[in-house]
Amino acid sequence: MLKNLNPLLHADVLHALRAMGHGDDLVLCDANFPAASVARSTVLGRPLRLDGAGTAEAVRAVLSVLPLDTFVEHPAWRMEVVGEPQTLPHVQREAQAELQAAEGRALQFAGLERFAFYERAGRAYALIVTGELRGYGCFVFRKGVLLAPDGPV
Template identity: 60%
Template structure:
């Protein structure tokens, strides 16, 4: 156990979050996402897990350590529902609330068509699977920067 580190952030996830640079993207997915096969195509090349939690809980843990990228409009993305791209299910509303809370403001959660989501995911830094069983609990988050402390 570490002080001031969310206990959901296991050693493998902490390593990935620390190793990622500005502009690197992670995928946070539900149990139905083809996590292992997609993860094999990512930069990290292996699947990471935060088991037995929802994607909202995993989002809270990740964003306790990782800032979102403020330089791009799609630093937070969600998978669109097939046949109903404007619908936002409860699982996505919960993640939206966690993002807004972590960033201290309303933050756009950009929709991405399902097949396009898979293709973007393959180019990400890593995939983190959760225990989320609700459909469309799949998201991508892009790492931002932490500014230097100014000392006078």
């Protein structure tokens, strides 16, 4: 156990998050997502697992250490509900609250159509699959840089 680190962030997850560079994407998906097949084409090449975690707690854990990109309009995306792109299921509203709490600003998820989401997920650095059973608990986060008061660290 380490101080000040969420216990969900096991060694494999921390290694992947640390290895990512500015502009790399991280996918966080629910248990229904085809994680094994999609993760084969990611940089990491295999899914990481947080089987006991729901979406909100996984988003909270990841965003406790992952800086989001501030140089792009949308550093976070969600999978759109098929046929209802504006609908925000409860699982996405929970993730939205965690995103805003972590960022301390009114940051909204941008929507991605289901198959566009799969395509983008396959180009990500890493994919983390949670134990979330509710559908549409699928998100992409773009890694940013840490900023010191006088510029990048």
